[in-house]
Amino acid sequence: MRTLIHPSAVIHPDAQIHPTVEVGPYATIAAQVKVGPGTKIGAHVVLDGQTEIGAANRIYPGAAIGLEPQDLKYDGAPSLTKIGDGNTIREYVTINRATGEGEVTAIGNDNLLMAYVHVAHNCRIADRVVIANNVALAGHVQIEDRAVLGGVLGIHQFVHIGRLAMIGGMSRVDRDVPPYMLVEGNPCRVRSLNLVGLKRAALTREDHQLLKKAFRILYRSGDTLQHALEQLDLLPENEYVAHLQRFLVASLGEGRRGPTSGSKGSRS
Incomplete structure (x- = not known):
């Protein structure tokens, strides 16, 4: 089963990697990382910190998960990144670990994060969420099940996005987005129910x-x-x-x- 790991990959001997995990060329996996069965890790992926990744995820080239938060309050405290099962994490996605000791940046199951998405410290994403290209989530953002975020969005810190909400592309989101609503604009406004999503x-x-x-x-x-x-x-x-x-x-x-x-x- 070791043939599933490219010889150029750098994996710390203490990392817990299931034998069915595939690791591409030049990927780097740190000591405290755990990766579940059937997950595929692409070329040049970086997995760092106390990071737990579940089963059957697909992580595409250049993604960086579990690195230090971009937060001036961070003092090196041990914090976590947890990712569930069945997620697709496309090219150059960045997911930072949490800021405070024992705190978590968490992503659930069956989510799609398209290329260049940034998930900042302490964010929580539930299940079956779709986030299009070039979306930036600031710290402590929470997203409920089956929300859809259009491309090139900026999400203010501490914003909550409700279940089955839809946010139109290129919007500026600085307030909570109610469940089941379609919002868009700069700043965004509620335009209608998300009829397609419903x-x-x-x-x-x-x-x-x-x-x-x-x-x-x-x-x-x-x-x-x-x-x-x-x-x-x-x-x-x-x-x-x-x-x-x-x-x-x-x-x-x-x-x-x-x-x-x-x-x-x-x-x-």
């Missing part, structure tokens, strides 16, 4: 209708956000509306960025 997620007709009503209450009624959130309580009980409501309430809390606002051109 269709792909196989929501029921009733779910669609209730989310449309919630959208109109939040972004077309002219009410303050606080009053609109109260009006959502009058809708029939629904898990998607409830998640949207919880997300927005949390976004208004102390220490949060606050939610992205709507636009006069919003449509449902």
